[in-house]
Amino acid sequence: MGAGARLNHSCPMTSYPRRALLLGLSATAVAATLTGFAPPAPAAPAGAPAPLAWRPCARPGGPAGQECADLAVPVDYRHPDGPQLTVAVSRLRSDRPAARRGTLLLIPGGPGGSGVQRLAQKGEALRKATGGAYDLVGLDPRGVGGSTTAGCGLAPADRYLVSLRSWPSPDGAITDNVARARRVADACHRHGGAVLRSISTASEVRDIDRFRQALGERKLSAWGVSYGTYVGAVYAQKYPQHTGRWVLDSSGDPDPARVERGWLANMSAAADDRFPDFAAWAADPARDKDGLRLAARPEDVRPLFLALAAKLDRAPKESTTASVPLTGNMLRQALQNALYSDAFFAPLARLVQQAQDPAARPELPADLAGPLPDTDATAIMATLCNDVRWPASVPAHRRAVAADRARHPLTAGMPANITPCSFWKDAPDPRPTRITGDGPSNILMLQNLRDPSTPYFGALKMRQALGDRARLVTLDHGGHGAYLANGTACGDRTVTTFLTTGRRPAHDVRCADPAAAPQAAGTGLRENSPGR
Structure with missing residues (x-):
């Protein structure tokens, strides 16, 4: 997410950005950056955002007609007239003006996902x-993409996805994780500055509402994915009207x-729920034609994978990327990434076969072969650590990792391990938003039963x-x-019907058959007046 993805979350894409799979400036530089990116707009009424100056920004492979603009927002909403930063915004106008009924916001996953990029990827569909x-x-949430960014000044070794995720040592020890967590937290405190301290779900929600005002819309509709569902839920709690x-x-x-630390912890069971899908695929005789069949039976795939990861723990294998060998934890991280979509099963099976072949040099997935940019790693860590307080006890984490490794070998204790948030020196939001049923009944949730990042039991x-609601x-x-x-054709159809007509299931429903209609006792579709 989002922790699920960007820690995850993000959101599913043709190729997941590394920043989407997780879960600094000095004071002088911050002032210079803020002044340069968001000059004052005296023509705007007091407290209102300045009008947006749209410009073409269509991307190769993206929809024609995409436009971009810069939205000025306060660094700190407690001081709305203080320093400003820039939030990059984008739009794709309706190609059927007569059919237009409003504005729909795409809320990316993450933390660390780009809404501008997501619009380019999903806008046409x-x-x-x-x-x-x-x-x-x-x-783009503050800290991400075209918005004002911050940097912690992290060493490249601390910016690999397999480092940002706290994978324990092969023997289960967390000593290295503790040292890295302290190092990252210290660097972010020294270099992140005011922008880093402002990166949070609460700020993103305020920025979204400021965007709504700049668009001149009384209401927004929205499609939030992964971590974006939490952002969307908080917005609906704060601004139901x-x-x-x-x-x-x-x-x-x-x-x-x-919140985020709970999402990370839930990924252990989520991987167990999803892995049988990969095992069935990898043992299917249909894989023979591509040379990707890993075992004769689905039940043989899990022990094969665990044994291979353990072997790579003991003896990492030289890869095609210089100075970056394939380790057991890297293979485990490749599995977590691949479980997001069936489309990623074939590359994972190929990596497993290369790791097994004594004559082969494994080709690492791009997400694992190199470090993230410092600004991307910073945006991820800032949101995770600024949203909620994380426990700091090293002995407690050591015990939790040992227990989680025993229960969930596929994730080897990573979801229970310590992170830089345990040593974060800037106070997190003291009052994370509690989501309640107060507000209009205009929300439709969509959830896969076997989600490897935001598991079904968490969605419940x-x-x-x-x-x-x-x-x-x-x-x-x-x-x-x-x-x-x-998802499925049934799920797509149900969401599209809701977005285009306002009708949604009168009760919770289950799409058991990809081609079937939603099924539930007494279920029907009804007009959803509050969402119109």
């Missing part, structure tokens, strides 16, 4: 699905005492918290991020 019913918009038709796709447990916690559509499917990606 979404515009086609909804028949041009919306202007589609997105933003400004929500139209609200889709939360692949949700995590919104427990305000845990979101459903419970939202009460009668929401309806849940459950898909008998695996993967992360369901609508127009890793």
Whole structure:
């Protein structure tokens, strides 16, 4: 997410950015950056955002007509007239103005996902699905992409995905993880500055509402994925009067005492839920024609994988990337990435075969072969650590890792391990938002049963918290991020109907058959007036 993805989350894409799979400036540089990126706009009314100056920004392979602009927002909303930073925003206007009914916001996963990039990737498919019913918009959260960024000044070795994820040593020790966590937290405190301290879910939600005002919209509709579902839920809690038709796709447990650290912990069981899909695929005789069949039976794939990871723990194998061998933890991380979509199963099977072949040099996935940019790693860590307080006890983490490794060998204790947030020196949000059922009944949740990042049992916690505000559509499917990606025709149809007509299931439903209609006792579709 988001921790699920960007820690995850993100959101499903053709090729996942490394920043989406997780879960600094000096004071002088901050002032210079803020002044340079967001000059004052005296023509705007007091407290209102300046008008947006749109410019073409279509990307190769993306939809024609995409536009971008810069939105000035306060670094600290407690001081709205103080220093400003820039949030990059984007839109794709409806190609059928007569059919337009409003504006739909795409909320990316992460933390660390780009809404501008997501609009480029999903905009055309979404515009086609909804028949041009919306202007589609997105933003890069502060710290991400075209928005004002911060940097912790992390060494490259601390910016690999397999380092940002706290994988224990082969013997289960966490000594190296503790040292890295302290080092990263110290660097972010020294170099991150005011921008880093401002990066949080709460700030993103305020920035979204400022974007709404700049667009001149009374209400926004939204499609949030992974970590974006939490952002969407918090927005709906804070600004219920400004929500139209609200889709939360692949949700995590919104427990305000845990949020991101809870999402990370849940990934152990989530991987176990999803792995049988890969095992069935990898043992299917159909794989023979591509030379990717790993075992004769599905039940043989798991022990094969665990044995191979253990072998690489003992003797990492030289890869095609200089000075970056394939280790056991790197193979485990490759598995976590691949479980997001069936489309990633073949590259994982190929990596497993290369690791088994004494004559082969494994070709590492791009997500694992090199370090993330410092600004991307910083944006991920800042959101995770600024949203909620994380426990700091090293002995408690050591015990938790040992227990989690025993229960969930596929993730080897990583989801229970210590992170830089345990040593974060800037105070997190003291009051994370509690999601409740207060507000209009205009939310549709979509969830795969076998999600490797935001597991179904966590999504049920979101459903419970939202009460009668929401309806849940459950898909008998695996993967992360369901609508127009890793879901089913039934799920896609249900979401599209809601977005285009306002009708949603009267009760929670389950799409058991990819070609079937939603099924539930007494279920029907009804007009959803609050979301119109």
